Amino acid sequence: MRINRMGVLAAGHASVDFYQGVVPAMVPFLVAERHYGYVAASGIVLAATLLSSVVQPLFGAIADRWRLGWLIPVSMLVTGLGVGLAGPAGSYPLTWLAIALSGLGVAAYHPESARxxxxxxxxxxVGMSWFSLGGNLGFAVAPLMVTPLLAWGGLAVSPLLAVPAVLGCLVTVVAMRSVGRGGGAGRTREGARDDWAAFVRLALVMGLRSVGYIGLSTFVALYVGGGAAGAVALFVQFAGGAAGTILGGRLATRYGRVRTLRLAYAAAVPAVAGVVLVPGPAVFLFVAAAGVALYVPFSLHVTLGQDYLPRHAGTASGVTLGLAVSVGGVASPLIGALAEATSLRLALATLIVMPLLAWFLSRPLKEPAIVLP
Structure with missing residues (x-):
């Protein structure tokens, strides 16, 4: 039953994070049909991403005060509804608000669903790694589903994009009932104490990881020459990330989360360096290795954050799944500006420092006791 529940919850997670991949895939169609400029198009993406990431800790704090299980299915439907309305909305302000509504749905979903x-x-x-993998896969497959659909029917058919949210909501409700009947065994957070110093350190580690991974995924396709080579580079990075997510759960079960986290960041340093310094086809091997190493700690960050803040598990989930992850997106324009001022290779070379600093900051972290919400 535990495996079945986690599989269903992972599918629900995929159906929500699918919409984080939908918005970038919609941008070319918004530009083509409505003649949006670069600023307007980036504003649409900002409504979905940065707003969602910043608001997630707020929803986490709310979840710490009240048990809001009903918020999970409702937020899933809101996420799909927002994207579904973006096509018929017509005007730019209404389209922006529709996408922002979807982003708020994403923000409301993650803290309570992580708990x-x-x-x-x-x-x-391992179970949490499968849950995290569901979100990664949902994000990755979105362009493959959205682009053919909108190429066929244009923005007018965007209401069909709400279907995954409805399906994900239905299966998640089934899993929620199963958890309610028997899923809460184990030590609880009653009497546990928060370790804010360790949590802040962990959040800084996550921010550095986000800058390294998102910076690499933003520019690696251009770095290897674009076109088919660029597509292959992104594929192997994302595939490596999926493998790293599952590997992280298994390694943590055997060696502990903090030790696994440190080993992953140590391995990421030569992997990212290889991307920048090794010429020829071998670069794709290092791109894959960097994807694996930088995603091994991903689900471990979430559970470590919850265990460092057992009395504020919702806040921890909101920060680890939202705010800390968004740092990479904010830093990407700075990397782009450095590339324009110098060279793309030099700009990517700065990313080597990110896992190195993450490893250094993670050294004082201690393995916390597992405290179930």
């Missing part, structure tokens, strides 16, 4: 997944997995690192 639910932790309870359903009964503290299993």
């Amino acid at each position: 639910l997944a932790r309870a359903a997995s009964q503290g299993s690192h």
Whole structure:
């Protein structure tokens, strides 16, 4: 039952993070049909991404005060509804508000769903890695589904994009009932104490990881020459990330989360360096290795954050799944500006420092006790 529940929750997670990949895929069609400029198009993406990431800790704080299980299915439907309305909205302000509504749905979903997944997995690192993988896959497949649909029917058919949210909501409700009947075994947060110093350090580690991974994914396609080579580079990075997510859960079960986290960041340093310094086809091997190493800690960050703040698990989930991840997106324009002022190779070379600093900051972290929400 534990495996079945986590599989269903992972599918629900995929259906929500699918919409984070939908918005960038919609941008070319918004530009073509409505003649949006670069600023207007970037404003649409900002409405979905940065707003969602910043608001997630707020929803996490709310979830710490009240158990809001109903918010999970409602937020899933809101996420799909926002994207579904973006096509018929017509005007730019209404389109922006529709996309912002979808982003708020994403923000409302993650803190409570992360707590639910932790309870359903009964503290299993492998289970949480599958939950995280669901979100990664949902994001990755979005362009493959959205682009053919909008190429066929244009923005007028965007209401069809709400279907994954409805399906994901239905299966998640089934899993929630299963968890309610028997998923909460284990030590609880009653009497536990928060370690804010360790959590802040972990958040800084996550921010550095985000800058390294998102910076690499933003520019690696251009670095290898674009076209088919660029597509292959992105594919192997994302595939490596998927493999790293599952590998992280298994390694943490055997060696512990903090030790696995440190080893991953240590391995990421030569992997990212290889991307920048190794010429020829071998660069794709290093891109894959960087994807694996930088995603091994991803689900571990979430559970470590929850265990460092057992009395504020919702806040921890909101920061680890939202705010800390958005740092990479904010830093990407700075990397782009450096590339324009110098060279893309030099700009990417700065990313080598990110996992090195993450490893250094993670050294004082201690393995916390597992405290189920």
